[in-house]
Amino acid sequence: MAAIMASIKGQRREIGTKGKLNRLKKEGYVPGIVYGKTKEALPIAVNSRHINKIFSTYGFRGLFNLEIEGEEKPVTVLLREMQTHPVTKEMIHLDFFAIDMNEEITSEVPIVIAGEEEILKKGGILQLGVKEVEVECLPKDLPEAIICDISALDIGDHMTVGDLKAPAGVKIISDPDSIVVTILAPKVSEEETSPAEETESEA
Known part of the structure:
Protein backbone atom coordinates (compact mmCIF):
# COMPACT_ATOMS: atom_id res chain seq x y z
CA MET A 1 0.00 0.00 0.00
CA ALA A 2 1.28 3.46 -0.85
CA ALA A 3 0.92 6.23 1.67
CA ILE A 4 1.19 9.87 0.67
CA MET A 5 4.63 10.04 -0.86
CA ALA A 6 5.82 13.60 -0.42
CA SER A 7 4.79 17.19 0.07
CA ILE A 8 4.73 19.64 -2.82
CA LYS A 9 4.87 23.32 -1.96
CA GLY A 10 2.88 25.67 -4.16
CA GLN A 11 1.63 29.23 -4.22
CA ARG A 12 -1.41 30.93 -5.68
CA ARG A 13 -0.99 32.68 -9.00
CA GLU A 14 -3.07 35.05 -11.05
CA ILE A 15 -4.34 34.01 -14.45
CA GLY A 16 -2.97 36.51 -16.88
CA THR A 17 -1.18 37.10 -20.13
CA LYS A 18 1.55 35.07 -21.79
CA GLY A 19 3.95 37.67 -20.45
CA LYS A 20 3.06 36.76 -16.87
CA LEU A 21 3.64 33.08 -17.62
CA ASN A 22 7.03 33.87 -19.15
CA ARG A 23 7.92 35.90 -16.08
CA LEU A 24 6.99 32.95 -13.86
CA LYS A 25 9.29 30.72 -15.89
CA LYS A 26 12.16 33.19 -15.64
CA GLU A 27 11.69 33.27 -11.87
CA GLY A 28 12.00 29.47 -11.78
CA TYR A 29 8.36 28.46 -11.42
CA VAL A 30 6.07 26.06 -13.28
CA PRO A 31 2.40 27.11 -13.61
CA GLY A 32 -0.29 24.62 -12.71
CA ILE A 33 -3.83 24.16 -11.51
CA VAL A 34 -5.49 22.10 -8.79
CA TYR A 35 -9.13 21.05 -9.07
CA GLY A 36 -11.50 18.37 -7.83
CA LYS A 37 -15.10 17.36 -7.29
CA THR A 38 -15.34 19.43 -4.13
CA LYS A 39 -12.60 21.96 -4.84
CA GLU A 40 -12.91 24.96 -7.10
CA ALA A 41 -10.16 25.17 -9.70
CA LEU A 42 -7.21 27.11 -8.28
CA PRO A 43 -4.28 28.34 -10.40
CA ILE A 44 -0.96 27.70 -8.67
CA ALA A 45 2.77 27.82 -9.32
CA VAL A 46 5.49 25.50 -8.00
CA ASN A 47 9.22 26.00 -7.87
CA SER A 48 10.77 24.08 -10.80
CA ARG A 49 13.79 22.84 -8.82
CA HIS A 50 11.56 21.70 -5.98
CA ILE A 51 9.13 19.79 -8.19
CA ASN A 52 11.92 18.23 -10.26
CA LYS A 53 13.53 16.94 -7.06
CA ILE A 54 10.20 15.53 -5.83
CA PHE A 55 9.44 13.77 -9.10
CA SER A 56 12.99 12.43 -9.55
CA THR A 57 12.88 10.98 -6.03
CA TYR A 58 9.32 9.67 -5.83
CA GLY A 59 8.16 9.45 -9.45
CA PHE A 60 5.03 10.97 -10.94
CA ARG A 61 2.50 8.42 -9.70
CA GLY A 62 0.91 8.07 -6.31
CA LEU A 63 -0.44 10.58 -3.82
CA PHE A 64 1.09 13.88 -2.82
CA ASN A 65 0.40 16.50 -0.16
CA LEU A 66 0.02 19.83 -1.91
CA GLU A 67 0.79 22.62 0.53
CA ILE A 68 -0.60 25.86 -0.91
CA GLU A 69 0.70 29.07 0.57
CA GLY A 70 -2.05 30.81 2.53
CA GLU A 71 -4.18 27.69 3.09
CA GLU A 72 -4.35 26.05 6.52
CA LYS A 73 -4.48 22.43 5.41
CA PRO A 74 -2.63 20.62 2.61
CA VAL A 75 -4.64 19.08 -0.22
CA THR A 76 -4.22 15.41 -1.11
CA VAL A 77 -3.69 15.26 -4.87
CA LEU A 78 -2.81 13.08 -7.84
CA LEU A 79 -0.86 14.40 -10.80
CA ARG A 80 -3.36 14.10 -13.66
CA GLU A 81 -1.38 15.69 -16.47
CA MET A 82 2.08 17.10 -17.04
CA GLN A 83 2.72 19.15 -20.16
CA THR A 84 6.32 19.35 -21.35
CA HIS A 85 8.15 21.37 -23.97
CA PRO A 86 8.43 19.29 -27.19
CA VAL A 87 12.14 20.04 -27.56
CA THR A 88 13.64 20.76 -24.13
CA LYS A 89 11.24 18.40 -22.27
CA GLU A 90 10.97 20.98 -19.49
CA MET A 91 7.72 21.00 -17.53
CA ILE A 92 5.50 23.85 -18.69
CA HIS A 93 2.20 23.06 -16.90
CA LEU A 94 0.93 20.70 -14.20
CA ASP A 95 -2.62 19.54 -13.48
CA PHE A 96 -3.33 18.25 -9.97
CA PHE A 97 -6.58 16.52 -9.00
CA ALA A 98 -7.74 16.97 -5.40
CA ILE A 99 -9.15 13.72 -4.05
CA ASP A 100 -11.50 12.59 -1.31
CA MET A 101 -9.88 9.85 0.77
CA ASN A 102 -13.29 8.17 1.11
CA GLU A 103 -13.97 7.94 -2.63
CA GLU A 104 -12.44 5.49 -5.09
Whole structure:
Protein backbone atom coordinates (compact mmCIF):
# COMPACT_ATOMS: atom_id res chain seq x y z
CA MET A 1 0.00 0.00 0.00
CA ALA A 2 1.28 3.46 -0.85
CA ALA A 3 0.92 6.23 1.67
CA ILE A 4 1.19 9.87 0.67
CA MET A 5 4.63 10.04 -0.86
CA ALA A 6 5.82 13.60 -0.42
CA SER A 7 4.79 17.19 0.07
CA ILE A 8 4.73 19.64 -2.82
CA LYS A 9 4.87 23.32 -1.96
CA GLY A 10 2.88 25.67 -4.16
CA GLN A 11 1.63 29.23 -4.22
CA ARG A 12 -1.41 30.93 -5.68
CA ARG A 13 -0.99 32.68 -9.00
CA GLU A 14 -3.07 35.05 -11.05
CA ILE A 15 -4.34 34.01 -14.45
CA GLY A 16 -2.97 36.51 -16.88
CA THR A 17 -1.18 37.10 -20.13
CA LYS A 18 1.55 35.07 -21.79
CA GLY A 19 3.95 37.67 -20.45
CA LYS A 20 3.06 36.76 -16.87
CA LEU A 21 3.64 33.08 -17.62
CA ASN A 22 7.03 33.87 -19.15
CA ARG A 23 7.92 35.90 -16.08
CA LEU A 24 6.99 32.95 -13.86
CA LYS A 25 9.29 30.72 -15.89
CA LYS A 26 12.16 33.19 -15.64
CA GLU A 27 11.69 33.27 -11.87
CA GLY A 28 12.00 29.47 -11.78
CA TYR A 29 8.36 28.46 -11.42
CA VAL A 30 6.07 26.06 -13.28
CA PRO A 31 2.40 27.11 -13.61
CA GLY A 32 -0.29 24.62 -12.71
CA ILE A 33 -3.83 24.16 -11.51
CA VAL A 34 -5.49 22.10 -8.79
CA TYR A 35 -9.13 21.05 -9.07
CA GLY A 36 -11.50 18.37 -7.83
CA LYS A 37 -15.10 17.36 -7.29
CA THR A 38 -15.34 19.43 -4.13
CA LYS A 39 -12.60 21.96 -4.84
CA GLU A 40 -12.91 24.96 -7.10
CA ALA A 41 -10.16 25.17 -9.70
CA LEU A 42 -7.21 27.11 -8.28
CA PRO A 43 -4.28 28.34 -10.40
CA ILE A 44 -0.96 27.70 -8.67
CA ALA A 45 2.77 27.82 -9.32
CA VAL A 46 5.49 25.50 -8.00
CA ASN A 47 9.22 26.00 -7.87
CA SER A 48 10.77 24.08 -10.80
CA ARG A 49 13.79 22.84 -8.82
CA HIS A 50 11.56 21.70 -5.98
CA ILE A 51 9.13 19.79 -8.19
CA ASN A 52 11.92 18.23 -10.26
CA LYS A 53 13.53 16.94 -7.06
CA ILE A 54 10.20 15.53 -5.83
CA PHE A 55 9.44 13.77 -9.10
CA SER A 56 12.99 12.43 -9.55
CA THR A 57 12.88 10.98 -6.03
CA TYR A 58 9.32 9.67 -5.83
CA GLY A 59 8.16 9.45 -9.45
CA PHE A 60 5.03 10.97 -10.94
CA ARG A 61 2.50 8.42 -9.70
CA GLY A 62 0.91 8.07 -6.31
CA LEU A 63 -0.44 10.58 -3.82
CA PHE A 64 1.09 13.88 -2.82
CA ASN A 65 0.40 16.50 -0.16
CA LEU A 66 0.02 19.83 -1.91
CA GLU A 67 0.79 22.62 0.53
CA ILE A 68 -0.60 25.86 -0.91
CA GLU A 69 0.70 29.07 0.57
CA GLY A 70 -2.05 30.81 2.53
CA GLU A 71 -4.18 27.69 3.09
CA GLU A 72 -4.35 26.05 6.52
CA LYS A 73 -4.48 22.43 5.41
CA PRO A 74 -2.63 20.62 2.61
CA VAL A 75 -4.64 19.08 -0.22
CA THR A 76 -4.22 15.41 -1.11
CA VAL A 77 -3.69 15.26 -4.87
CA LEU A 78 -2.81 13.08 -7.84
CA LEU A 79 -0.86 14.40 -10.80
CA ARG A 80 -3.36 14.10 -13.66
CA GLU A 81 -1.38 15.69 -16.47
CA MET A 82 2.08 17.10 -17.04
CA GLN A 83 2.72 19.15 -20.16
CA THR A 84 6.32 19.35 -21.35
CA HIS A 85 8.15 21.37 -23.97
CA PRO A 86 8.43 19.29 -27.19
CA VAL A 87 12.14 20.04 -27.56
CA THR A 88 13.64 20.76 -24.13
CA LYS A 89 11.24 18.40 -22.27
CA GLU A 90 10.97 20.98 -19.49
CA MET A 91 7.72 21.00 -17.53
CA ILE A 92 5.50 23.85 -18.69
CA HIS A 93 2.20 23.06 -16.90
CA LEU A 94 0.93 20.70 -14.20
CA ASP A 95 -2.62 19.54 -13.48
CA PHE A 96 -3.33 18.25 -9.97
CA PHE A 97 -6.58 16.52 -9.00
CA ALA A 98 -7.74 16.97 -5.40
CA ILE A 99 -9.15 13.72 -4.05
CA ASP A 100 -11.50 12.59 -1.31
CA MET A 101 -9.88 9.85 0.77
CA ASN A 102 -13.29 8.17 1.11
CA GLU A 103 -13.97 7.94 -2.63
CA GLU A 104 -12.44 5.49 -5.09
CA ILE A 105 -10.01 6.85 -7.65
CA THR A 106 -8.44 5.58 -10.85
CA SER A 107 -4.72 5.91 -11.47
CA GLU A 108 -1.91 4.50 -13.60
CA VAL A 109 0.47 2.24 -11.64
CA PRO A 110 3.79 0.88 -12.91
CA ILE A 111 4.39 -2.86 -13.35
CA VAL A 112 7.52 -4.25 -11.69
CA ILE A 113 8.95 -7.50 -13.06
CA ALA A 114 10.18 -9.99 -10.44
CA GLY A 115 11.94 -13.34 -10.92
CA GLU A 116 13.95 -12.34 -13.98
CA GLU A 117 17.01 -14.22 -12.71
CA GLU A 118 15.14 -17.53 -12.96
CA ILE A 119 14.34 -16.86 -16.62
CA LEU A 120 17.97 -16.03 -17.36
CA LYS A 121 19.02 -19.36 -15.83
CA LYS A 122 16.74 -21.10 -18.34
CA GLY A 123 18.30 -19.16 -21.19
CA GLY A 124 15.15 -17.17 -21.87
CA ILE A 125 14.93 -13.62 -23.17
CA LEU A 126 12.34 -11.16 -21.89
CA GLN A 127 10.16 -9.26 -24.33
CA LEU A 128 8.31 -6.59 -22.40
CA GLY A 129 4.83 -5.32 -23.24
CA VAL A 130 2.75 -2.81 -21.27
CA LYS A 131 4.62 -1.14 -18.44
CA GLU A 132 1.67 0.34 -16.53
CA VAL A 133 -1.88 -0.62 -15.65
CA GLU A 134 -4.86 1.44 -14.61
CA VAL A 135 -6.28 0.57 -11.21
CA GLU A 136 -9.34 1.53 -9.20
CA CYS A 137 -9.25 1.73 -5.42
CA LEU A 138 -9.54 3.97 -2.39
CA PRO A 139 -6.67 6.43 -2.12
CA LYS A 140 -5.29 4.68 0.97
CA ASP A 141 -4.99 1.43 -1.00
CA LEU A 142 -3.21 2.87 -4.05
CA PRO A 143 -0.12 0.66 -4.58
CA GLU A 144 3.28 1.98 -5.58
CA ALA A 145 3.49 -0.80 -8.18
CA ILE A 146 1.92 -4.07 -9.32
CA ILE A 147 4.36 -6.99 -9.08
CA CYS A 148 4.57 -9.41 -12.01
CA ASP A 149 6.35 -12.59 -10.85
CA ILE A 150 7.71 -14.45 -13.88
CA SER A 151 9.96 -16.92 -12.05
CA ALA A 152 7.73 -19.94 -12.84
CA LEU A 153 7.48 -19.21 -16.59
CA ASP A 154 9.26 -21.24 -19.27
CA ILE A 155 10.46 -20.32 -22.73
CA GLY A 156 7.42 -19.67 -24.93
CA ASP A 157 5.21 -18.59 -22.01
CA HIS A 158 3.73 -15.14 -21.52
CA MET A 159 1.78 -13.18 -18.94
CA THR A 160 -1.09 -10.79 -19.58
CA VAL A 161 -2.66 -8.06 -17.48
CA GLY A 162 -5.34 -10.58 -16.56
CA ASP A 163 -2.66 -12.77 -14.94
CA LEU A 164 -1.52 -10.04 -12.56
CA LYS A 165 -2.46 -10.25 -8.90
CA ALA A 166 -3.67 -6.98 -7.43
CA PRO A 167 -3.33 -6.18 -3.72
CA ALA A 168 -6.42 -6.33 -1.50
CA GLY A 169 -8.84 -3.53 -2.24
CA VAL A 170 -7.36 -2.83 -5.67
CA LYS A 171 -9.04 -3.61 -9.00
CA ILE A 172 -7.07 -3.63 -12.25
CA ILE A 173 -9.26 -2.14 -14.99
CA SER A 174 -6.84 -2.19 -17.94
CA ASP A 175 -7.45 -4.59 -20.86
CA PRO A 176 -6.84 -8.07 -19.38
CA ASP A 177 -5.56 -9.38 -22.73
CA SER A 178 -2.69 -6.89 -22.96
CA ILE A 179 0.68 -8.65 -22.91
CA VAL A 180 2.96 -7.78 -19.99
CA VAL A 181 5.90 -10.04 -20.80
CA THR A 182 6.77 -12.88 -23.19
CA ILE A 183 9.66 -15.33 -22.67
CA LEU A 184 11.52 -15.85 -25.92
CA ALA A 185 14.06 -18.50 -26.89
CA PRO A 186 17.64 -17.23 -27.35
CA LYS A 187 18.43 -16.14 -30.90
CA VAL A 188 20.78 -18.41 -32.82
CA SER A 189 23.16 -16.76 -35.26
CA GLU A 190 23.01 -17.96 -38.86
CA GLU A 191 26.76 -18.54 -38.66
CA GLU A 192 26.36 -20.95 -35.78
CA THR A 193 26.00 -24.59 -36.86
CA SER A 194 26.00 -27.78 -34.91
CA PRO A 195 28.87 -30.32 -35.16
CA ALA A 196 26.50 -32.70 -36.93
CA GLU A 197 25.67 -30.08 -39.56
CA GLU A 198 29.38 -29.36 -40.09
CA THR A 199 30.12 -33.07 -40.56
CA GLU A 200 27.30 -33.45 -43.08
CA SER A 201 28.51 -30.42 -45.07
CA GLU A 202 32.08 -31.78 -45.18
CA ALA A 203 30.83 -35.13 -46.45
